[in-house]
Amino acid sequence: MTVNIEVVEVCQTDQNGGVLCYVAAIYTQAHGSTEKTLVRKSRLPGAAAELKKEIQRDGIRAFDRITGGDR
Structure with missing residues (x-):
């Protein structure tokens, strides 16, 4: 997909x-x-950069930890 x-x-x-103010x-x-x-929505500064690292490392599977779903 x-x-x-x-x-x-x-x-x-x-x-x-x-x-x-920070929102990602x-x-x-x-x-x-x-x-x-x-x-994901976050008010923690740096949240978008952290997710970018996870996606580069794990690809779309990075979202499985967030949503708890199967993609």
Whole structure:
């Protein structure tokens, strides 16, 4: 199965570099489909970068730990 992975990440900092707001949302979209599925949403800074490492290491199987499902 081929999927697209979309990461939406928002980070707002103050004038001193302190994090005011951080949100990362990760979506999958089956190839040829217009429907997106939210896989993970996190407010922990660095969540998107951590998931990227997991996907590079484990491929689509990285989502099995998140969703508990079989892909």
